[in-house]
Amino acid sequence: MKQLDDTLRTDDRPWTDLYPSTVTPDAASAFPTLLDAWNAHVSATPDGPSVHYFGATLTFGEIDAAADALAQTVHDAGVAPKDRIAVYLQNDPHWLVAVLAAWKIGAIPVAVNPMLRAGELEHHLVDSGATALICLDSLYTESVAPIREKTALDIVVTTHPLDMTPDASVPASLRAHIPAPQSFSDTIAWTTAVTGRGAPSTHPAGADDIGILTYTSGTTGRSKGAMNLHGSLVHNSTVYTQWWDLRADRDVIIGVAPVFHITGIVACLGIHIVSGAPLVLLHRFDAEETLRAIDEWRGTFMIGASTLFIALSNHPAKDELALGSLTKTPSGGAPVSPALVDRVREATGWVLRGAYGMTETTSPTHLGPPETDPPVDPDSGALSVGIPVPEANVRIVDLSDGHDLGPGEVGEIVVSGPMVVPGYWQMPEESAHAIRDGWLHTGDVGKVTEDGWLFVVDRLKDMINAGGYKVFPRDVEDVLYQHPAVREASVVGVPDDYRGETVKAFVSLTAGASVTPEELIEFCKTRMAAYKYPRELVVLEELPKTTSGKLLRRELRHS
Structure with a gap:
């Protein structure tokens, strides 16, 4: 296979002929960062719907006002540009507020999985050097308080899932996951942090600055903080938005992908910010409530792992609800088999399309074109995960000596492009091992056809x-x-x-x-x-x- 570089013309990329008509070869964004895109929506439609959450709707103006106040709160506590603010929440509107607040003062949000407990959380907080933490009140006593003195935290803001929507009606299936509110003498309550403080003095970051730290196991060793840049976040959010032709006046995003994971950050929060299409959040995944949300809000776009689509297509509630609005259904996390695609289509009418990427590539490097059926690998029977997205480059290299392989030959997948992170937070040796001359060595094994279709065989370590x-x-x-x-x-x-x-x-x-x-x-x-x-x-x-x-x-x- 010919090695690709940034000088290649469109003619050298035959897969661009398969791009949807809404996609430009460079996926150029009108904004240098997601914060710039957000500010444009706030200025244009402050009363427009931003987040639907348990039947309640929060507008762009309401979310922005909360983000302004939170930004001022953490700034008053000493958080400066480039300082890290850890976000330890479920799929709640507070996540969007927290990330926007960090960006407004030039700080770096740190995405933290709410499933982590004290010891694991300590590693993320100490490694990132976070000086502020936004967390669910239900997580504070057991997970944060025991390790707080071992960290650099100066301020902790605790919140309840219904702090922004106190009158929301929580479905019975999720009620057990939303306990009664708690308060603490050594934290700041969310309702205090987001009230009456006005707009902060902004210190906007640029496209080449770190937009978020997302922790990954990487290719070797302990959990690492991938440095996802602002430019990478807006680029890949724009890719998704163009690829699926998402528009504010007709689309609704069902945000079931965890927003502490790079897929949720880009393909839920990011595409909401770029497109302006409303985002539905449900605190945490529940199959029946996800189906009901699709029906109630007429959801059109949803990304998830194949296991999510399996759960939804097997749930009996699907037969009682109107799900035909959901026509944009990429599936990432792991390649899907032809048999699984057929099973989901028969059960729901949804047509799954592949999506391939990693934390280190800020989500997608490959997507399946919506109107083109992906080919099946004649050797393995695997379904292609898609073709390179705009500005993504891919090579297949030999597993033993790293030389380039030709079409159809199996080797390690290596990628480059504006979506690839510059490295891991404060880990230069690991960064140099994973990213060589701008090419990320993914640890995935696959092969590519002459016209760009990628087949992922498996993880090298598996x-x-x-x-x-x-x-x-x-x-x-x-x-x-x-x-x-x-x-x-x-x-x-x-x-x-x-x-x-x-x-x-x-x-x-x-x-x-x-x-x-x-x-x-x-x-x-x-x-x-x-x-x-x-x-x-x-x-x-x-x-x-x-x-x-x-x-x-x-x-x-x-x-």
């Missing part, structure tokens, strides 16, 4: 060596998804005295289905090479997942 034969878990999982009883599948390598490693599969079943492990092993055995099919198979009620919906193979290896 490859199984069974008696000298290389087995990629994805190959086995795709076959398992062809069985109608299989709802979710995850495959790992486990130690084997004879083969070194052997293939072990874990599955969960669709509602009402009944099948034995032996039957599923035989199903695989008749459909793949002898060295690939699982020698062991376990049926579980639920498979472990990350909060972004990715299946957790590492937890299954020890099961």
Whole structure:
């Protein structure tokens, strides 16, 4: 495959012929940062709907006023430009307010997973050097208070999920996740922090400044803070907005992707800010309430991992609700199999399209064109995750010596472009290992066709060596998804005295289905090479997942 660089003309990129008509080759944004885009909406439509949340609606003006006041509060507490403000919340409107507040004073928000507990949280706070924290009141006592003195925190603002919408009606299925409000003597209450302080003295950051720190396991070692730049955030948010032709006057974004994850930051918050289309938030994912939100708000766009679409398409409430408005449904986090795409389409009418990217690429480097069916790899049966988005470059390199490979050859995926981070926060050696001469080495294995379609085979670290034969878990999982009883599948390598490693599969079943492990092993055995099919198979009620919906193979290896 020809090595790409920034001097290539459009003619050298045949995949641009597949771009939607709304996409420009450079995805040029009208704004240097997301804050600039936000300010334009506030000026033009201050009374326009920004966030729908449990039946309540918050306008651009209301969100902005809260962000101004919060920015002034943390500024008065000593937070200066380039200081870090950690955000430790669920999918609530407060997340948007907190990020905007940080940007208004030139500070750097730090995205923190609300599932983290004290020890894990301590690493994120100490590593980032955060001096301010915005967190749910329900997380403070057990997770923040025990480690606060070990950090640089000068100010903690605690909030309740209904602080911005006190009259909202919380669905019964989510009520247990929203406990009674709590107050603390050593924190500032959200209602105090966002009230009556006026606009702060702004210190706007530029496109080349850090827009947010998002923590990732990266390719090696401990959790690292990826430095996602303001320019990268607005670029990829613009890519999504153009790709799916999102418009404020006709689209509604269903924000189920966790907004502490790069996908949610870009493909929920970012595209809301760029397009102006209203954003629906639900505190946390619940299948029935997500379906009801699509029906109630006539949602048109939603991104999620394949596990999310599986949960929605299997839920009985789908048959009672009007879901036809949802026509823009990219799926990221993991490649989807043709069988899964067919299953979701039959159950809901939604047509899934691939989305490929990483925390280190600020979300997408590849997307599936909405009007073009992706090809299927004749060797593995895998579905392509898409073609390079504007200004993204991709190479496939040999796994042993790193030389460039040609079309159809399998190797490591390396990417470059304006979406790639400059490195990890205060980790120069790890940054130099992952990003070489501007090219990010993803740790993913794949191949590319001559016209740009990318097939992701698997993660390099997940490859199984069974008696000298290389087995990629994805190959086995795709076959398992062809069985109608299989709802979710995850495959790992486990130690084997004879083969070194052997293939072990874990599955969960669709509602009402009944099948034995032996039957599923035989199903695989008749459909793949002898060295690939699982020698062991376990049926579980639920498979472990990350909060972004990715299946957790590492937890299954020890099961």
